Amino acid sequence: MASLVSVERASLALGTAQVLDGVSLGVNGGDRIGVVGRNGGGKTTLLRVLAGTREPDDGRVARTGGLRVGVLTQDDSLEATATVHASVLGGMAEHEWAADPRIRDVLVGLLGGLDAPVVGGMDATVGPLSGGERRRVALAALLVAAPDLLLLDEPTNHLDVEGVAWLAQHLAGSFARPDTGLVVITHDRWFLDAVATRTWEVDSGLVHQYEGGYAAYVLAKAERDRLAGVIAERRGNLLRKELAWLRRGPPARTSKPKFRIDAANALIADEPPPRDDVELMRFATNRLGKDVVDLVDARLTVGDRVLLDRFTWRLAPGERVGLVGVNGAGKSTLLRALAGQVPLAAGKRTVGVTVKVAFLTQEVRELDAWASRRVIEAVEDVRSVVRFGKKDLTASQLAQRLGFTGPRQQTRVGDLSGGERRRLQLTRLLMDEPNVLLLDEPTNDLDIETLTSLEDLLDGWAGTLVVVSHDRYLLERVCDRQLALLGDGRLRELPGGVEEYLRLRRDLVDRGEGVRDVPGAETPGTGASPPAPTTGAAAPSPAELREARKVMARVEKQLARLAQREDRIHAAMAEAATDHERVLGLNRELREVVDEREGLELEWLEAAEITG
Template identity: 50%
Template sequence: MAHLLGAEALHLEYPTRVVFDSVTLGINEGDRIGIVGRNGDGKTSLLGMLAGRIEPQSGRVTRRGGVRFGVLGQGDDLDPAAAVAQVIVGERAEHEWAGDPAIRDVIGGLVSDIPWQARIGELSGGQRRRVALAALLVGDWDLIALDEPTNHLDVEGIAWLADHLKHRWPKDSGGLLVITHDRWFLDEVCTQTWEVHDEVVEPFEGGYAAYVLQRVERDRMAAASEAKRQNLLRKELAWLRRGAPARTSKPRFRIDAANLLIEDVPPIRNPIELQRLAVARLGKDVVDLEGVGMRFGEHEVLREVTWRIGPGERTGILGANGAGKSTLLGLISGALKPTSGRVKRGKTVRIGTLDQQFSQLSQIGAERVRDVLAQTKTTFTIDGRDHTPAQLLERLGFAREHLAARVDELSGGQKRRLQLLLLLLSEPNLIILDEPTNDVDSEMLTAMEDLLDSWPGTLIVVSHDRYLLERVTDQQYAILDGRLRHVPGGVDEYLRLRSEQDAAHATDRPDVASQPGSEQPTGAVSGAQRHAAQKEISSIERRLDKLTATIEAVHQQMAEDDPSDYERLQQRADEVRELESEVEQLEERWLELSEQIA
């Protein structure tokens, strides 16, 4: 494949530390690369050097002649006085951009709800982010670099962006670099993963799931000092194989490799034991919502919500931005009073909330972390073992040297770690997590999930991080048109319902086709096509089973054949090659069909 960009012997350091030392890497046509690593290890700096925005102390970055490189940073430099239309399509005439299906698709996927003539300075931070992303994606690029592109996107927006990037270029052309903590997005889009750590960039084949598998294999051979990280990643791998149904939609060779590693790993949670402990702590009554409605002035946000939250339930809440998720959490916690219906809480319920604003830390900003921990309970039991608050904080990836820092001096990720720790130490029996992945890297997310696995209580999570939702919750509800609805099929079912809802609204509003971005996404699969694809997938899987058995039988025959009969052995070897070639073709077709109906 043709070369797009290369970096040779890059060295970058700041006055306090070396970030990279002699890093060499390359990007070719067809590469879809996810960049992962702890906060502060240099992911954004790496992207800055490759894009030419940061100058390394030594080494060089080279591009193939004529390569068009588009970059989305974490911030934006949009003109506050410019209109949304001007930022996205520039001075192009309406008939020019409106006649381009690729541009219409980007507008419909990202900014269809933003007024076309609104000024950038009037928009919220989330709206500005989507405008900046749309302005980049309508361009014609050979290589795109995205730094946290899923920030401020809801589940639907993230799903649209993943689909757009998967189909933006023909196969084996174009290049993508993406930094994100959204592990579902990494798995969905990326074919390679670069881990940034300890002044180096380490490449892995595949998306997040494959990266975890290879990390486990590498760490199994590491020194004893890596045992803690290894066990955590093995547990994560067990989730990838046994957890959400989406994670099992992988080629069989990957599933078999994962099974060998996790055959002796217990389930990530013991739901029966956790529910028993939850009932003991909570009783049978937690929170009941009976015919609850909520309106602000003339705007009705929720209506006729009836939900009995039981002890030990682990529930994820889905919904578009503005659908009423935070309002629902406020009603459950008691921060809001319903305008109709009633909310009943059990007498023993103790609610703890992890919010987006770090409100739990607002009163202790001037205190040192060690002093804050000294005021808490002395031990916390996880998996039958007692841990001190300092040990828990270290388990969450908090460096010991930061114990002397004042709370206000901590980074966003460090504050999130401390906020979660203080929440757990307050011993609530109902935890509400409102967008807990903000300012958090993938290792912190894994550690957070590990702690929550052994926490006995009721858990309610609102997050656009699909991976987290599927990982820590056992059921999902969705807010659709102000009503709360159970979605047994999880995020996939929710996205299907939202698509049907949008189609129904478009039918009710015949003028919708004239609005920017109102077109249906290209490549949508009809019910009949989906049924046919699923039928073919089943047929392929049956054929793969037969081929695997045949290959094993031929290998057995080769072992029993006369070793001096070279002609017979050659025939057997040729037969195996033909069978393996058919297996490879079928797996490619299996992947193609799976992507069509995803």
């Protein structure tokens, strides 16, 4: 494969920290590379070096001539006064982008469709959009532009489970060609496994390279540690425990990683299961009794909008539940209802006598009061010793397991990064020894190493757990049961897990009854009601909208089949270049395909006008 970017012995220091230390690596055509490592370890700096926006102090970076590079940073550079349409499609003519299935796929996958309900419409101004909405627009613009080398810094932030699945599929398909490359920084391990063919780990100024996605990286790293003689206690090694779960789980979790099965089996031969469910259930029942939290015949609303109606949910001792759903479906509100922070519009909430609830919200403002204190003081203020399973952990030991090493425990809380503040929130919650734990997007701002440590802690935690997360890997790793909010007023059981949820969502969209996100829905912590509908020309009826969406879905499938047929005709014409009669016949067939495509595109545009 042709080299797109090559880095030779690059070194770069930021202040007193050596971020890159004599690093040599390259991105070749066809590469899809996932970048992992601790927060602050140099991942974003490496991406900037590849993009050419940051020059190394020493070493050389070479790029192929004429290489088109696209970069998604964590701070977008969108023009505040521009519209969503101008930001994503630029000056492209309507017939040009509307006739391109790839561009239509991006508009539907990231913005909800032609009318872009997720960001308030294609004519909405970028300036007032939220950070998550601006990020979707910036990502959509990059994917529409289709650069030769795409560099993405945490692209799954602000995407729901469905959006992450769509993005993984789109990137794996669009960057499979030998003249394109993809480098993506991500802490989403399912996404990493679904997209990456290689993994780079940035650690202490070096970049370790592995073949395959997350599952292969876990094995290779564990094997490297073993060969280096750094494993002191086999059963205490988190990587081996993670590998044991990966190998014992359903095959769909591993995406066929390229590692030696014999080596994996040898490493985990005597490794116990990551979680002893029977033992934990016994502990949980002893601590909680039979009654935990019950919502009976409940009705949950936000403003005038009904999120859930006449539903009953009885949490059991030791139960581990994952909640999934589109943004705005009511997941955070349901957690607050379980915690007793939001009143029910109808029905009743009952709580067991011995229940002690801890609720991790998406806000970190609660730590502002500790801004001038040290991390270890903020933890010890809750408790000095905590019981986890059969072990007692001191405040310092628990903080260390969640990434606060000795020196970092002496850091002032006000100086912590967003990810570190999130870790401190979790540490304080766990130190309080709750027996019911409600976690709202616990993976926000956490790196993979911290996530693995958190999952290891939760493996030995005896209590009832409810997790709202877009991190599919975390849900499968720590939860035994998944429930979905699809925006239809019901709480649905998902025996097939996240895969079943995605299938249900696809069915809703195909029937014209679902959108990517719920526009105007609640924002976590605000409970705001949806905006009132605007007045103007008579809007199409719901039945007309459903029919138009069905037409658009049908036409898009037909256009995709026609595109495949057109490719086959072109290939046949190339093979029969010396057969004049054969070429004439193929040319007539090609004209028929073009005529049919033009008719379908017109039908699609007419339906699109109805949907807005």
